[in-house]
Amino acid sequence: MDTLTxxxxxxxxxxxxxxxxxxxxxxxxxxxxxxxRYNLDILAICGNQQMSLNVSQLWNETQxxxxxLEKLLQNSPPLxxxxxxxxxxxxxxxxxxxxxxxxxxxxxxxFYPKWLSLGFHxxxxxxxxxxxxxxxxxxxxxx
Numbered sequence: 001m002d003t004l005t006x007x008x009x010x011x012x013x014x015x016x017x018x019x020x021x022x023x024x025x026x027x028x029x030x031x032x033x034x035x036x037r038y039n040l041d042i043l044a045i046c047g048n049q050q051m052s053l054n055v056s057q058l059w060n061e062t063q064x065x066x067x068x069l070e071k072l073l074q075n076s077p078p079l080x081x082x083x084x085x086x087x088x089x090x091x092x093x094x095x096x097x098x099x100x101x102x103x104x105x106x107x108x109x110x111f112y113p114k115w116l117s118l119g120f121h122x123x124x125x126x127x128x129x130x131x132x133x134x135x136x137x138x139x140x141x142x143x
Contacts, residue, residue, distance in 0.1 A: 002037060002038050002039070002094070002095065003038075003039040003040075003041050003093040003094070003095070004038060004039070004040050004041065004093065004095045004096075004097050005041055005043055005088060005091050005093030005095065005096045005097065006024075006040060006041060006042045006043065006097045006098075006099055007042075007043060007044040007045070007046075007084065007085075007087075007088045007096075007097070007098050007099070008020070008021075008042060008044070008045040008046070008098075008099045008101055009045075009046050009084075009098060009099070009100050009101065009102065009108050010046075010047070010048070010100055010101045010102025010103070010105065010107075010108055010126070011045050011046060011047050011069060011073065011101050012047055012048065012101070012103075013066040013069060013070055014101065014103060016101040016103070016125055017066075017069065017101040018066050018069075020099060020101060021042075021064045021069065022064055024040050024042060024064075025064045027040055028040065041093060042055050043055065043087065043088060043091050044084055044087050044088055045069075045072070045073075046073075046079045046084055047073040047076075047079070048079075049078060049079055050073045050074070050076040050077065050078060050079055051076055051077065051078070051079040051080070051083070051084050052072050052073065052076040053083070053084070053087045055072065081111065085115065085118070088120075089118060095121065096118075096119060096120045096121065097120065097121045097122070097123060098115055098120050098121070098122050098123070099122075099123045099124070100122065100123070100124035100125075100126050101125075102126050103126070104126050104127060104128045105126065105128055106128040106129065106131070106132065106135075108126065109126060109128050109129035109132075109135060110135060112129060112135075112138075112139050113135075113138040113139055113142070116139065116142040117142075
C-alpha cells in the first residue's frame with residue numbers, strides 16, 4: 001500500500017479545508033471497505049497561528065466536523081513552520097504532500113520553493129504566487 005503523508009496549512013473552517021477533510025474521511029472509509037491501494041495519512045495541520053502535530057483528535061468514529069478542527073487548533077501550540085516541516089520530513093512515507101487550504105494568501109506561497117526542494121508535493125487552490133514573478137519563477141524551476 002502506498003501512503004501519502006499529508007500536512008495541511010492554512011486550515012480554518014473555510015470551505016476549502018472542510019471539503020478537503022471530508023474527502024479524506026470519505027476516502028478512508030471506502031479504503032477500509034475495498035482495501036484501496038492508497039492511504040491518506042494526515043500527520044500535521046496548521047491554522048493561521050497554531051499547529052497540531054497530532055491530528056487524531058480531528059476524527060471521531062464516524063465523521064469529521066469543522067468544530068473538531070476549530071477545537072483542535074484552539075488547544076494547540078503556536079505555529080512554528082520549521083517544527084511543522086521537520087515533523088513531516090521525519091515521518092515515514094515516500095509521498096509527502098503539503099495541502100495549502102489558505103485563502104489566496106502569499107503568507108504560505110513564499111515557502112513553496114523550499115518545500116519543493118525538500119521533495120514535497122504541493123496541492124493548492126491558492127494562486128497568490130502568480131502575482132509575484134520572482135516567486136513564480138522559483139517555483140516553476142521544479143517542473
